[in-house]
Amino acid sequence: MKIVLELFGASRDFSEKxxxxxxxxxxxxxxxFRKxxxxxxxxxxxxxxxxxxIVKNSAFCSEENEIxxxxxxxxxxxxxxIIPPIGGG
Known part of the structure; x- marks a missing residue:
């Protein structure tokens, strides 16, 4: 089965797509799946x-937009x- 991992935040560096x-x-x-x-x-x-x-510390979200x-x-x-933690101040 095909799983499409959508990248957000810092994880966008994993792929140009x-x-x-x-x-x-x-x-x-x-x-x-993290592994x-x-x-x-x-x-x-x-x-x-x-x-x-990033993978270790990220949350994941379903197609229904639920963590x-x-x-x-x-x-x-x-x-x-994949929803990486967001830092800042």
Missing amino acids: GHIDFEIQKPILIKE VISNYLNEEFNGNDSFLQ ISDNYKITKAQKIS
Whole structure:
């Protein structure tokens, strides 16, 4: 199934397209999807620690615009958004 990861904030540096497409073979929890994303970033950006921290510290959002927990199971092709923490003052 195709999962489209929509990129927001600092995660937009992961791709010029504003999203990354992943082909997942079976249902997957968000906490497992974080690992898939991290593996992709390790390959594409030579283990960029800043990018890996973004994935670790980000929230995820469903197609219904609801924040989802690490125990949320992706069971069908859909868009999932990554929402990095926002710093500032």
